[in-house]
Amino acid sequence: MKAMVYDGPGRRSWRSVPDPAIEHATDAIVRVEAVTICGTDLHILKGDVPEVAPGRVLGHEAVGTVIKVGTAVQTLSVGDRVLVSCISACGACRYCRQGHYGQCLGGGGWILGHLIDGTQAEYVRVPFADNSTHKVPTDVSDEQMILLADILPTSYEVGVLAGAVSPGDVVAIVGAGPIGLAAILTAKLYSPSHIVAIDVADARLDAARKLGADVVVNSRTEDARAVIDKLTAGLGADVAMEAVGLPDTFEESVRLVRPNGHVANIGVHGAPATLHLEQIWIKNLTITTGLVDTHSTPRLIGLVANHQLDTAAMITHRFEMAEFDQAYEVFTDAARSGALKVLVSAAT
Ligand SMILES: [Zn+2]
Ligand SMILES: [Zn+2]
Numbered sequence: 001m002k003a004m005v006y007d008g009p010g011r012r013s014w015r016s017v018p019d020p021a022i023e024h025a026t027d028a029i030v031r032v033e034a035v036t037i038c039g040t041d042l043h044i045l046k047g048d049v050p051e052v053a054p055g056r057v058l059g060h061e062a063v064g065t066v067i068k069v070g071t072a073v074q075t076l077s078v079g080d081r082v083l084v085s086c087i088s089a090c091g092a093c094r095y096c097r098q099g100h101y102g103q104c105l106g107g108g109g110w111i112l113g114h115l116i117d118g119t120q121a122e123y124v125r126v127p128f129a130d131n132s133t134h135k136v137p138t139d140v141s142d143e144q145m146i147l148l149a150d151i152l153p154t155s156y157e158v159g160v161l162a163g164a165v166s167p168g169d170v171v172a173i174v175g176a177g178p179i180g181l182a183a184i185l186t187a188k189l190y191s192p193s194h195i196v197a198i199d200v201a202d203a204r205l206d207a208a209r210k211l212g213a214d215v216v217v218n219s220r221t222e223d224a225r226a227v228i229d230k231l232t233a234g235l236g237a238d239v240a241m242e243a244v245g246l247p248d249t250f251e252e253s254v255r256l257v258r259p260n261g262h263v264a265n266i267g268v269h270g271a272p273a274t275l276h277l278e279q280i281w282i283k284n285l286t287i288t289t290g291l292v293d294t295h296s297t298p299r300l301i302g303l304v305a306n307h308q309l310d311t312a313a314m315i316t317h318r319f320e321m322a323e324f325d326q327a328y329e330v331f332t333d334a335a336r337s338g339a340l341k342v343l344v345s346a347a348t
Contacts, residue, residue, distance in 0.1 A: 003121030004324050008054040009047030014324045017057065020117060020125035025072035028129035030064040030084055033346045034142035035119050036315075037331045038086075038150055039178065040268065044113075048270055052114055059120030060086040060112040061149030063142045064346075066129075073129050081136040083301070084119055086110060086150035087294040088132040096131070102291040108132065110291065122321065122346065134297055137305040143312040143343060144304050147182065151341070152300050152311055154292040155182035155243070155266060160190065161296070162288040163239040163264030167191040170231050172224065172256045173213070175243035176204035178340050179266055181211050181314055183241050188212045189303070192238075194231050198224045198252075203338050211313060219252070228256055235259075241266055247273035259283040265290075317342040 003017045020029055038061060044052045062084040066076050076082065089096050090106025102109055108128055112118040117125065126132050136145050160183060165171055169192040173180045176199035184195055196215045197208035205216040215231070217224045228237050236258030242250050245267030251274060253263050263285060275287075303309040316339050319327040327344050330337045 001122035002321065003057040003117070004059065004328075006044060006052055006054060006056045006058050010045065012045060012058065012328065017121070020123050022068060022070045023125065024127060025070040026128050026130065027070045028066050028073055028076055028126050028133070029068040030062065030082060030124050030126055030133070031067050031346070032062045032064040032119055032122060032124055034063040034146050035059055035344050036061050036146050036149075036341055037120070037328060037344070041113070041120075042332060043268065043270075049114070056113065057117035057121050057124075058113045059118035059124075060110065060114065061146060062119035062124060063136060063145045063149075064124070067123070069129065075130045076133065082133040083136055083145050083149055083297070084112070084124065084126055085132055085134065085294050085297060086112065087292060088112065088126070088128050090128050091131040099295040100293050101131070101295065102293040120324065120344070134301060137301065140301070140305050141312065142345065143315055144310075145301075146343060147311040147314060147341060148297055148300050148304065150292070151178050151182045152186065152309075153294045153296050155179055156186040156300060157292050157294075157296050158288075158290045159183040159241040159243070159264045159266045160186045162290060163241055163262040164286075165190045165192055165239050168193045169238035170194045170196065170228065172196045172198060172228055172237040172240040172253070173208075173243055174198045174224075174240065174249045174253050174256070175267065176201070176208040176213075176216075177243065177334075178314060180241070180243035181207060181340060183243055183266065184208060184211050184213050185309060185311070189309070196224070196228060196231070196237070201335065207340060224252065225256055232258065237261060239264065243267055245269045247271055251276070254280060254285070254287070257285060259285075261285060263287045314341045315343045316340045319344045320347050321345070322347065
């Protein structure tokens with residue numbers, strides 16, 4: 001089969017590799033029909049995730065059809081259309097029993113395209129298949145479904161739920177990339193009074209407005225805190241979400257929130273940030289961070305199937321697998337291409 005292979009920092013290639021086979025009785029093999037590229041894949045390509053070995057097939061998000069199941073797989077059959085989640089789950093360890101699949105101790109967690117071969121391929125081996133896939137409702141498209149593999153549950157769980165977004169809240173979202181935009185979509189489910197999207201790129205702020213932000217702030221030219229002060233009589237935001245992963249934007253998120261407010265860090269950080277405890281110790285803040293568990297995926301699938309959540313609006317570019325290199329180029333150069341999420345489909 002063909003697959004997108006990580007060849008060490010700065011190098012990848014779409015090339016032939018052996019087809020995956022069942023290795024454990026709980027595995028399934030899925031023919032990949034739709035797949036996307038995540039910001040995390042770009043981090044891997046920069047060499048930021050050293051546990052990814054050269055030769056690894058990239059990708060941790062897919063929709064496809066089950067073509068083979070191991071003897072211990074109980075709920076999937078050949079022909080089932082499934083979402084392959086970014087998080088695999090053994091289902092039996094302490095964390096899995098608590099729904100914290102992202103921290104799985106039994107060989108799951110984020111392993112696809114990380115510790116084992118991933119989904120940017122014609123076929124993928126999915127471990128613990130019963131617990132690591134979700135059946136796709138018949139009338140939901142690949143485009144609607146694919147974003148439920150990672151960024152929708154990530155934004156919803158680590159941003160909206162951990163941030164405790166409540167009706168009437170003023171919600172500040174720092175960063176209007178794919179994760180920030182997904183946070184806008186899922187925060188809206190809770191009827192906040194205002195969603196304020198903050199970014200330095202006008203194109204991303206336009207996208208934020210289209211997806212439901214009430215106020216947009218270009219922080220190069222405007223002071224986000226002043227804008228939020230106007231909306232909150234000087235108190236600050238009820239919830240601030242960090243959706244970038246830089247020290248500055250984390251520190252900004254802490255500055256934007258009111259006493260008793262929540263700071264929900266969604267961003268993936270590669271450097272330390274300063275927590276100004278000398279200023280905030282008195283403010284009764286709740287600060288949360290996390291890796292997605294994907295316990296919310298069934299709920300999100302239901303919302304998409306019932307037309308209460310339109311995830312496909314975030315897909316800006318479409319490619320066939322033979323054009324995978326081009327898909328990477330467009331996604332990597334998002335500032336110029338305007339790419340939010342790219343969909344790569346198997347040839348029909
Ligand atoms: Zn991802
Ligand atoms: Zn587990």
